[in-house]
Amino acid sequence: MSTGFTEDEMRRALGLDTPAPAIAPHAEPKIEPAASIPVTAPPKAIPRTPVKRRGPMLRVTLQVSKVYDGEETLFVHDAKTLSRFDAEQEAKKALAKAGFKYFVVESIVTVD
Template identity: 40%
Template sequence: MNADLTEEEMRRALFGSTEPEEVPAPPTPQPAPEVVFTKPVSTPSPKKKAANSFTPRLRVTLMVGNEFEGKMIELVHDADTLSSLLAEQEAVKTARKKYKYVEVVSVKSM
């Protein structure tokens, strides 16, 4: 390394040149052709249901009735879920709309 550098050479080595560099101007953009998007006219088609090979289902069996310690009816509710707790809650909620007393007997996978 050369130890006989002048102050100007040291500044240029550390900070770069003090003269502004020539920066080429960016090319002017060419005007793009105007494109108008239109919505295609189509007849409304019925929505197609996705074909599922397996739908998780649980069968909830309930004993329901409107009289306390009276006649009870067995009610079966099918729920589209894997959670037994959600299936049970859904079945009880729908049974409460018609019956006063609801007792869950079983929750089984179908």
């Protein structure tokens, strides 16, 4: 499947083969004295408020335990995706981080 273009022609067509602008060797950048530059205080940071999630998300509810046939606890994970599979995978990763090893998925419901 040959188009008949060479690599040089393709580079020219994409604009990758343009020469860099020549800089005169005798030209030096002008540096202004430090006294003429005004010193200002940096702008203060504006505290940001957390943005609420707009739109639906999925809530995954699981029964989890750290040992087989041990004490079960309820684990709830809110996923910011609309894919049930991805939400369950995110919940499993969160379980692993929390140190839980065994789980049973109770429900996956949409939360507005």
